[in-house]
Each structure stands twice: as structure tokens, then as C-alpha cells.
Amino acid sequence: MSRISEPSVRRLSHYYRVLEEVAAEGKRMISSHLLAEREGITSAQVRKDLSSFGSFGRRGLGYHVEHLRDEIRALLGLDRRWRACVVGAGHIGAALLGYRGFADQGFDLVAVFDADADRIGRTLEGRVVRPVSQLSAKDGFEIGVIATPVRAAQEVADALVAAGVQGILNFAPRKLRVPDSVTLRAVDMTMEFESLSYALTHARAGRLSAGRVRRRPPRGRPRA
Amino acid sequence: MSRISEPSVRRLSHYYRVLEEVAAEGKRMISSHLLAEREGITSAQVRKDLSSFGSFGRRGLGYHVEHLRDEIRALLGLDRRWRACVVGAGHIGAALLGYRGFADQGFDLVAVFDADADRIGRTLEGRVVRPVSQLSAKDGFEIGVIATPVRAAQEVADALVAAGVQGILNFAPRKLRVPDSVTLRAVDMTMEFESLSYALTHARAGRLSAGRVRRRPPRGRPRA
Numbered sequence: 001m002s003r004i005s006e007p008s009v010r011r012l013s014h015y016y017r018v019l020e021e022v023a024a025e026g027k028r029m030i031s032s033h034l035l036a037e038r039e040g041i042t043s044a045q046v047r048k049d050l051s052s053f054g055s056f057g058r059r060g061l062g063y064h065v066e067h068l069r070d071e072i073r074a075l076l077g078l079d080r081r082w083r084a085c086v087v088g089a090g091h092i093g094a095a096l097l098g099y100r101g102f103a104d105q106g107f108d109l110v111a112v113f114d115a116d117a118d119r120i121g122r123t124l125e126g127r128v129v130r131p132v133s134q135l136s137a138k139d140g141f142e143i144g145v146i147a148t149p150v151r152a153a154q155e156v157a158d159a160l161v162a163a164g165v166q167g168i169l170n171f172a173p174r175k176l177r178v179p180d181s182v183t184l185r186a187v188d189m190t191m192e193f194e195s196l197s198y199a200l201t202h203a204r205a206g207r208l209s210a211g212r213v214r215r216r217p218p219r220g221r222p223r224a
Numbered sequence: 225m226s227r228i229s230e231p232s233v234r235r236l237s238h239y240y241r242v243l244e245e246v247a248a249e250g251k252r253m254i255s256s257h258l259l260a261e262r263e264g265i266t267s268a269q270v271r272k273d274l275s276s277f278g279s280f281g282r283r284g285l286g287y288h289v290e291h292l293r294d295e296i297r298a299l300l301g302l303d304r305r306w307r308a309c310v311v312g313a314g315h316i317g318a319a320l321l322g323y324r325g326f327a328d329q330g331f332d333l334v335a336v337f338d339a340d341a342d343r344i345g346r347t348l349e350g351r352v353v354r355p356v357s358q359l360s361a362k363d364g365f366e367i368g369v370i371a372t373p374v375r376a377a378q379e380v381a382d383a384l385v386a387a388g389v390q391g392i393l394n395f396a397p398r399k400l401r402v403p404d405s406v407t408l409r410a411v412d413m414t415m416e417f418e419s420l421s422y423a424l425t426h427a428r429a430g431r432l433s434a435g436r437v438r439r440r441p442p443r444g445r446p447r448a
Contacts, residue, residue: 005265006419007231007234007235007265009418009419009422009423010231010234010415010419011231012422013412013414013415013418013419016418017412041229041231075422075425076418076421076422076425077418077421077422077424077425077426078418078421082417082421082424084417090319091315091316091318091319091322092315092319094315095314095315095316095319096413098315099397099413101397101413101414102413102414102417105414105417105418106421107414107417107421142424143417143420143421143424166424166427167420167421167423167424169416169417169420173323173325183420183423183424183427185416185419185420185423187413187416188237188241189320189323189325189326189411190237190325190326190329190331191234191237192393192409192411193306193326193329193331193367193393194233194236194237194240194300194301194302194329195230195233195234195237195409196367196391196393196407196409197300197301197302197306197330197331197367197391198233198236198299198300198301199233199391199407199409200301200306200366200367200390200391200407201299201300201301202301203390203407
């Protein structure tokens with residue numbers, strides 16, 4: 001369990017949401033089938049994911065909702081609070097600071113920085129914008145969020161690393177270099193659109209000419 | 225190929241990015257191993273994904289970069305342009321309208337709507353904010369993006385459906401009801417933070433006490 005793939009972590013996040021929802025509905029048990037159904041994946045995948053961290057349901061009963069929810073919460077590191085800062089007081093920074101859902105899951109965006117003299121000193125969603133030159137280890141940030149223009153992103157990443165963050169969430173559409181000791185995640189909004197265009201393309205093809213986009217038979221070539 | 229899971233589509237998006245990058249570097253061929261390595265998944269998964277839509281590499285040579293890129297581009301519906309509108313002229317709406325990467329992949333955010341009289345008529349990232357009451361089928365939007373406060377989201381979804389959109393991308397953190405004929409994708413920013421907190425939690429546990437978060441042995445219970 002020390003390493004699972006990013007898609008697996010994403011599925012854990014999904015299960016966690018379903019479990020929170022089902023717990024709120026007052027249900028005690030949930031089947032792998034229902035966990036799968038709600039997420040559009042197979043129940044076999046659910047069982048595999050959950051068994052990989054030692055959680056086994058009972059045949060005919062399923063998984064204990066609150067127990068599994070708490071287990072996944074701990075696995076995802078959501079049973080504690082994370083101290084985070086946002087660099088970039090533009091639209092993305094403001095949108096993130098204004099979203100209350102982060103604090104609900106333990107992510108406290110406690111500070112915001114910018115390099116623009118016009119923005120420094122202003123209040124954004126209740127936080128005073130500080131000069132990015134003030135970024136230092138004294139604040140004890142564990143996570144840094146980069147919401148700057150592309151041209152500033154690498155410099156800001158370096159400053160965040162120097163300030164001792166362990167993880168960086170990057171919204172700027174460019175690749176960043178960070179030391180191996182720092183975890184980097186990039187947010188790519190285009191992928192959300194692509195998921196939609198995929199679905200629309202195939203829904204449309206299905207409506208216009210059923211079978212046109214069906215799986216082709218293997219051509220019998222060897223594997224790469 | 226008429227239906228693949230959302231995680232599979234996400235992997236296709238990833239392969240597409242790698243292929244674009246590798247094509248830009250001038251490489252002609254790429255192995256499943258390299259496609260996997262760059263994405264942190266197994267090469268077996270890559271071959272499975274690619275074979276499921278009829279693309280087979282050649283042993284020892286791999287996949288033809290441009291051919292595979294074009295094939296995935298068409299699969300993802302990126303070989304055409306999509307006409308989209310944004311509802312909500314706040315920070316998220318502005319951030320989306322300001323991002324040039326969408327147009328590069330074929331997503332044209334051609335209009336922005338809001339219900340707030342103070343915002344209507346203003347220019348946001350080059351588009352004049354229109355009253356949401358003007359949403360109609362005349363504009364021919366295929367995709368609608370919801371970037372409104374939670375309380376307005378369902379009403380806006382209904383208006384988008386009435387205006388004939390085929391797909392909705394929802395940034396408001398609440399579940400929406402749409403007809404089966406409309407594809408809905410929800411963007412959940414918290415998941416990006418969770419992927420980070422998972423990684424940090426396990427990196428930390430690994431450093432502090434190796435083995436503490438290792439896989440537990442199966443307890444021998446039957447499957448759920």
C-alpha cells in the first residue's frame with residue numbers, strides 16, 4: 001500500500017464520496033456492486049481496490065459504510081488538517097480561496113501571495129494578499145498551490161520548495177521541475193473537456209450510425 | 225469501443241499528451257513501456273487500452289507516434305471544434321475564459337452569461353457578459369459550462385438543457401439532474417488536493433517508519 005497508482009487514488013476519492021453520501025442517508029452497509037454502480041466501474045475493480053488495503057466485505061452483506069469511510073479517510077490523509085498557501089491572486093486563486101469545500105476536507109488555504117504591487121495588501125476572500133518575496137519556512141506551509149501565469153510558475157515552484165512545502169498543486173499549464181522529495185500534481189482542465197467531448201462524440205456516433213465506433217477485431221499483430 | 229469507463233478516457237487523454245510531446249520532440253515510434261513510464265501505469269494496461277480500440281504496436285518497435293496521436297485525437301473528439309458557453313461570470317468563469325489551452329484543443333468558449341445585473345454588459349476576457357435569460361437554442365451551443373454559485377446551478381442546468389446543449393461541465397459543488405440524453409461531467413477540485421494529501425501521507429509514513437502503511441495480509445474473509 002505504500003504506492004498505488006494515481007487512478008487508484010482517484011477511485012479511492014470516489015468511493016469516499018459515495019460512502020459519505022450513503023452514510024448521510026443512514027445506510028449501514030454497502031455492496032461492492034453499489035459502490036461500482038455509482039461510479040461506473042466494475043464491482044471486481046472495487047473489491048480489488050479495497051482488498052489491496054486489507055478491507056474485505058462480507059458476502060451478501062458488503063462493506064460496513066462508516067468503517068470503510070474512516071479507513072479511506074485515513075488512507076487519503078484526510079483525518080488531519082493541511083496547511084496550504086496559494087500563490088497568485090488572480091481568478092484561479094480567488095476561485096480556490098472562495099471555495100469552502102477545501103476546509104471541509106481538511107485543506108486550510110491560510111495565505112495568498114502575489115508579485116503584483118497592485119494586488120499586494122488587498123483583501124481577497126478574507127485573506128490579505130502578501131508579497132511573494134515573503135514566502136518562507138516560518139509560515140510552515142505543507143502544500144503550495146500555484147495559480148500564477150505560466151511565465152512565473154517555475155520561479156514560484158522554486159520559492160515554495162525553498163519555503164519547505166512537501167507538495168505542490170500546479171494550475172499553470174506548464175511542466176515544472178521540483179526535487180524528488182516534493183510531490184507535484186498538475187491540474188489540467190482540458191482533460192475535463194476531453195472527457196465530455198469523448199462522450200459526446202460516441203453518443204452522437206451511436207445515435208447516427210450504431211456500430212460505427214464499435215471495437216474493431218484484432219488484426220493479429222504481435223504486442224508492442 | 226462505444227463505451228469505455230471514465231478512467232480509461234482519462235488515460236487516453238494522458239497518452240494523447242505524451243504523444244503530442246513526443247511528436248514535438250521529433251520521435252517516430254514509442255513503446256508501450258515508455259507510454260506507461262511517463263504516466264506511472266503498467267505497460268500491460270497501455271497495451272490493453274490501445275488494443276481495445278484496435279491499435280496494435282509492433283514488438284520491438286512500438287507504436288507509430290503520429291498515427292496513434294491522430295487516432296486518439298479522433299477518439300476523444302478533438303479532430304473538430306466544439307461550441308461552448310460559460311454560465312457564471314465570477315472567478316471560475318473568468319479563469320476558464322482566460323485559458324487559451326481550451327481553444328488549442330478545439331473548445332471554443334464563445335459566450336458568457338450571468339444573472340447579475342452588475343455583471344451583464346461588462347466585458348470579461350474579451351466577451352460581453354449576456355443575461356442568462358438570453359440562453360437559447362439559436363446560439364447552437366453544444367457544451368455548457370456551469371460556473372455559478374451552488375444555489376443557481378440546477379436552474380442553469382435546466383436552462384442549458386432547454387437551449388439544446390449535449391454536454392454540461394459542472395464546477396458548482398452539487399449534484400445536478402439532467403436528462404439521459406445530456407452528458408454531465410462534474411469537476412471536483414477537492415480530488416486534486418486529495419491526490420496530494422494521499423501522496424504526502426504515505427511519503428511521510430514511509431520516511432518515519434518504513435512498513436507502517438504496507439499492505440496488510442488478507443484476513444481470509446469471503447468477498448463482498
